[in-house]
Amino acid sequence: MVRWVPGTPDRLQHAALELFAARGYEQTTAAEIAQAVGLTERTFFRHFSDKREVLFHGQQSLTDAFVAGVAEAPQAASPIELSLNALRSASAFFPDDRRPYSRLRQSVIDDNPALQEREAHKLVRLGRSLADALTERGVDDLTADVVAQLSVMAFGIAFARWIRADEHHSFEDVATDVVCRIGDVARQLEP
Amino acid sequence: MVRWVPGTPDRLQHAALELFAARGYEQTTAAEIAQAVGLTERTFFRHFSDKREVLFHGQQSLTDAFVAGVAEAPQAASPIELSLNALRSASAFFPDDRRPYSRLRQSVIDDNPALQEREAHKLVRLGRSLADALTERGVDDLTADVVAQLSVMAFGIAFARWIRADEHHSFEDVATDVVCRIGDVARQLEP
Numbered sequence: 001m002v003r004w005v006p007g008t009p010d011r012l013q014h015a016a017l018e019l020f021a022a023r024g025y026e027q028t029t030a031a032e033i034a035q036a037v038g039l040t041e042r043t044f045f046r047h048f049s050d051k052r053e054v055l056f057h058g059q060q061s062l063t064d065a066f067v068a069g070v071a072e073a074p075q076a077a078s079p080i081e082l083s084l085n086a087l088r089s090a091s092a093f094f095p096d097d098r099r100p101y102s103r104l105r106q107s108v109i110d111d112n113p114a115l116q117e118r119e120a121h122k123l124v125r126l127g128r129s130l131a132d133a134l135t136e137r138g139v140d141d142l143t144a145d146v147v148a149q150l151s152v153m154a155f156g157i158a159f160a161r162w163i164r165a166d167e168h169h170s171f172e173d174v175a176t177d178v179v180c181r182i183g184d185v186a187r188q189l190e191p
Numbered sequence: 192m193v194r195w196v197p198g199t200p201d202r203l204q205h206a207a208l209e210l211f212a213a214r215g216y217e218q219t220t221a222a223e224i225a226q227a228v229g230l231t232e233r234t235f236f237r238h239f240s241d242k243r244e245v246l247f248h249g250q251q252s253l254t255d256a257f258v259a260g261v262a263e264a265p266q267a268a269s270p271i272e273l274s275l276n277a278l279r280s281a282s283a284f285f286p287d288d289r290r291p292y293s294r295l296r297q298s299v300i301d302d303n304p305a306l307q308e309r310e311a312h313k314l315v316r317l318g319r320s321l322a323d324a325l326t327e328r329g330v331d332d333l334t335a336d337v338v339a340q341l342s343v344m345a346f347g348i349a350f351a352r353w354i355r356a357d358e359h360h361s362f363e364d365v366a367t368d369v370v371c372r373i374g375d376v377a378r379q380l381e382p
Binding site for chain 1: 269270271272275304307308309311312314315333334336337338340341344347348351352368369370371372373374376377378379380
């Protein structure tokens, strides 16, 4: 019988989050995170460029999910449909049983300005990757920027609401509410 | 006759930008920036918490301009009108003769990931300040987040276009185009 063993980056990320939550981010070294899963500091830095990066291990997969949502949309999809498809595709990353983990991770980030900076920049880069994917589908530059950033913005607002203590709706339901509200207010912009 | 002398933070910011552009951000120390205007490293760090911060000296004034745009809007203004007023108020920060300075500053930021992180986080915080100002005007939480972030998003896209090498339109004209495009695509969201 073969037991599934999570990859090294996953194990490092989970150990890091536990240590950060217990002792604080500043008080935990990369060497201690590595030790917690029986590895060396050197191995840690083979996987992550710095200590902050360990909390963003899933970022590339999230970006890939957004981009795949564009790639897999029907040929006739409009720019906004492409970006909604991207958001739907990314929603699959946040099943209900991931919520406690996401809450804990966010509480660590919210306590540390350097982590908040890394997080903000990751979202900017996600928007750029998505805009590039839209441009490749023939969307013009300005529309690509607008719909990509609308999509990332909806994602960010939905995520912040989804992890609230009193929130029980699914990520997709919360995201749908946010998208509707965007439509409501933006429709009031003069044509 | 009294000659107007710019404040210390302004002088440090201009000296910093010149040095960063000439030698590179990493190759310039805070002490060297201070020396360039006849001050000490200690004075530099009385004004700025770290070397990166010197490039973001105008940020609080920009945030204040956004927030003033909300405060000064007519009582009956809708949430989206409040946020457009905030954006208009902030546009005044970017007259045409500031464009060369903004271009140079952005080229330094675009060359350095740590500066990009700081910049991304400043925009997130701008969005939060604006959302708070909207909440104070009685706008509900979700709408406040949505219109604040729409406004910051329009600002960011407009700024990036305004500093393009071949762009000659005013900041306000560029921002108006961006807002129109947001309206165009968002109107296609299903009600």
